[in-house]
Amino acid sequence: MGIPTGFDTEICVRHHAVRQSILATTGTFLVHLIRLRCGLVSSGIQHVTAIIFCVCGAPEFYQWIRMDNEGTVSLGSALSVSYLSWYAVLVVYTFMMCFADPRSGIVKGAHSPELQSSFLNRLTLWWFNRVPWTGAKRDLEIDDIFELNERSSSKFLSELWESFWEPKRLKYIHDNSIWAKQDPAERTTPVILPSVISSLFMMFRWEFLLASTLKFVSDTMHELLNFISSKNAPFWKGMALSILMFSTSELRSLILNGYFYIMFRMGTKIQTALTGAVYKKTLLLSNSARRDRTVGEIVNLMAIDVERFQMITPQIQQFWSCPYQITFALVYLFLTLGYSAIPGVVIMIIFVPMNIISSMVVRKWQIEQMKLKDERTKMVNEVLNGIKVVKLYAWEVPMEAFIEEIRSKELALIKKSAMVRNILDSFNTASPFLVALFSFGTFVLSNPAHLLTPQIAFVSLALFNQLRSPMTMIALLINQAVQAVVSNKRLKGGYDLKI
Secondary structure, eight states, rough: OOTTTTTHHHHHHHHHHHHHHHHHHHHHHHHHHHHHHTTOOOHHHHHHHHHHOOOOOHHHHHHHHHHTTTTOOOOSHHHHHHHHHHHHHHHHHHHTTTOOOTTTTTOOSSSOOOGGGGGHHHHHGGGGTTTHHHHHHSOOOGGGSSOOOOOSSHHHHHHHHHHHHHHHHHHHHHHHHHHHEEEEEEEESSOOOOOOHHHHHHSSHHHHHHHHHHHHHHHHHHHTTOOOSSSSOOOOHHHHHHHHHHHHHHHHHHHHHHHHHHHHHHHHHHHHHHHHHHHHHTTTOOHHHHHOOHHHHHHHIIIIIIIHHHHHGGGHHHHHHHHHHHHHHHHHHHHHGGGHHHHHHHHHHHHHHHHHHHHHHHHHHHHHHHHHHHHHHEEEEEEEETTTHHHHOOOOOHHHHHHHHHHHHHHHHHHHHHHHHHHHHHHHHHHHHHHHHOOOHHHHHHHHOOOOHHHHHHHHHHHHHHHHHHHHHHHHHHHHHHHHHHHHHHHHHTTSSSS
C-alpha cells in the first residue's frame, strides 16, 4: 500500500513528540524522587500535569489505533510501541498519584489524616469522610473527632504570632520612649501602634495568596461560562461545549470549595492566635491597668472583637473579587448591548459613593456602640462583684435602671445601623433589576433596528443575574469591614504603654 503524501513528515513530527514525552516523563520521575526525599507525601502540580498529559495524549493514542486499522502504520513499529508504552505508563502513574506515599512515624487513630492524604484526596475532602459516616451510624463522641494538626494548635499559632508581633512591639516601645524624652516643641507625630493586620498577613501570606489564586480562577471560569453562545453551531460543537461546560463547572466547584476551605481554616487560625495573644496580655497587666480593664471588657475583646476577624476572613477576598466580577459582567454587557449598557454602568457608579458614605456613618455608630457595650459590661461586672452591698443597701432598682439606660442607648445605635444596612441591602439587591430595566429600555428605544432577540435577552439576563451576587455582597462586606476596623482599633489599644 502506498504511503500518502506528507506521511513521512507526520511520522517525524510524531517521533519528535514521543521523544519530548519521554524526556518529560523522565524529568517528572526525577522530581518524584526528590519529592520523596523531602518528605512530601503528594504533589498537586505533578498530579495535575499527569492528568493534562493523559487528556492531551488521548487523541494521539486514538490516532495511532486508527492508523493501524487503516494499514497506514503497524503497531509493531518502534515508534508506535514507544508511544503506546509511554501512554500506558502515564495512565498507571496518574492513577497511582491518587494515593499518597506513606509517611513513617505516623500514629493512626485520633490524628487527622489530612496531612497524609494525596492531592486529590485533599481537593475532594475525602479524608474527612470517616467522621460523617460514623455520625450517620451513631452519635459522635470526643474520640471520633480528629485531633488538630500541629500548625492549627494554639501553642504553635501563639508562638508564630509572637515571632511576628514581639519585634514590632519592642520597636514601638523603643521609639515611643525616645519620642517621650524629646522636647515638646521638637516632637513630631507620635509613634503609631504596630499593625495587627500586617502581622496576621505575614503569618498566613502563603495561604492567602493560594486562596486568591483559586478565587481568581474560579471567578474567571464562572464568567466565561455565562457568555458561551453561538449561532448555527454544528452538533459536534454543541456536544463538545456541553461536555466542556460540565467539566468546567465541576472543576470550578472543586476549586471554589478548596478556596473556602483554606479561608475558613485561616479564619479559625486567626481567631486562635488573637485569643491567645489577648489572654497572654491579660496575664501581664499591672494592678493599675486592671482597674481600667475589667473582666467584662477583656471578655468582649476575646468573644466579640476577635470573632469579627474570624468572620471577615472567609469573605476578605471579595474585596477584589466583587469589583472583578462586576467589571467582567459589564464588559460582556457592552459586547452584547453596545452603548446601551452605559445606563447600567451609571447606576453601578451611583451606588459606590452611597456605600462609602454609609460605611463611614455606620463606623461612627459602631465605635459608640462598642463603648456603651464596654460600659454596660463593666457595670454588670461591678454589680455582680458587689452584689452583697447592693442587696444590703437595696440598690437593685437604681442599678437596674442605670444598666437599662445604657442598654437603651446601645439598642438605639444598633437600630440605626440596621436601618441603614437594610436600606443599602434593598438598593444593592435591586440594582441588577434597575440595570436591566434601563439597559434594555435604552437598547430598544435608541434605534428601531434594535430587536430584543432571545439570544440577546437571555445572555444579558444571565449577566444581570451575575451582577446580583457581588452587589449583594458589597453591603455585607462594608458592614463586616466597619466592624473589623473598630475591633482592630480596640485590640491595638490593648497594647498601649498605659496598660
